[in-house]
Amino acid sequence: MRDELDARLASRIAELRVGRGWSLDDLAARTGVSRSTLSRLERGEISPTAALLGKLCTAYGRTMSRLLAEVEAEPPAVVRAADQALWRDGSAGFTRRGVSPPHAGLRGELIEGVLDAGADIGYDAPPVTGLEQHVWVLDGCLELTDDRTPHRLEAGDCLRFRLWGPTRFRNPGPGPVRYAVFVVLP
Missing domain, CATH: 1.10.260.40 (lambda repressor-like DNA-binding domains)
Structure with missing residues (x-):
């Protein structure tokens, strides 16, 4: 698959x-x-x-x-755990699960991300300027830099922002960090 x-x-x-x-x-x-x-x-x-x-x-x-x-099949209204698309970038230590993927007529989506200890992923620019994101850390610690503003998020913390510039997701360790990202199109 x-x-x-x-x-x-x-x-x-x-x-x-x-x-x-x-x-x-x-x-x-x-x-x-x-x-x-x-x-x-x-x-x-x-x-x-x-x-x-x-x-x-x-x-x-x-x-x-x-x-x-x-490139995925049209998702149903109920997205079963077994049907959620899982993508892994082993070289970056990043796993992404499409918990509630984009759907026609809906502006939001929910993603689960897992970064291995020491993983560090930077994005030079937002894919869509002004894109709204809510990042909720479920387990571990995440260092997220939003348009050059650093944030340290612990389990339970949620950062809400709009994407205007570069972002960076970093796991300082020692274990993996698991987080949810709620994305809302402008």
Whole structure:
């Protein structure tokens, strides 16, 4: 199933580029990702990392969840735990579960994130400027930097903000951090 999702994701990323009339060089200039990496990604030769997907989402003006939802089957009203899409970036130590994925007519979505101890993921720009997020730490400790403002969140803490600039999610350890992100489109 993971290979099928990666193949559909590669195809969708290529469709988005072609649909805008961009060459690989154009997309490389917009994302800072090499042309060869983008080409290999679109051909399905490599799986994207969270950071790479973040850069592509910014270029296309989409949230990561929305992009992933475009390659997944239409979700039902009740999303059973066994049916929630799970995506892992092993190199970054990040696992993402689409608890309540994007759905036609709805503006919100709920994501569960788990960062391994020491994991550090930065996003250069918001995928959608002004995107509202609520980050609720369920277990562990999360250091979240929102537009250069650092926040240290412990279990039970919730940070509410709009995305205007870069963000960084860091787990200082010693164990994993598990958190929920509620995303509301502007």
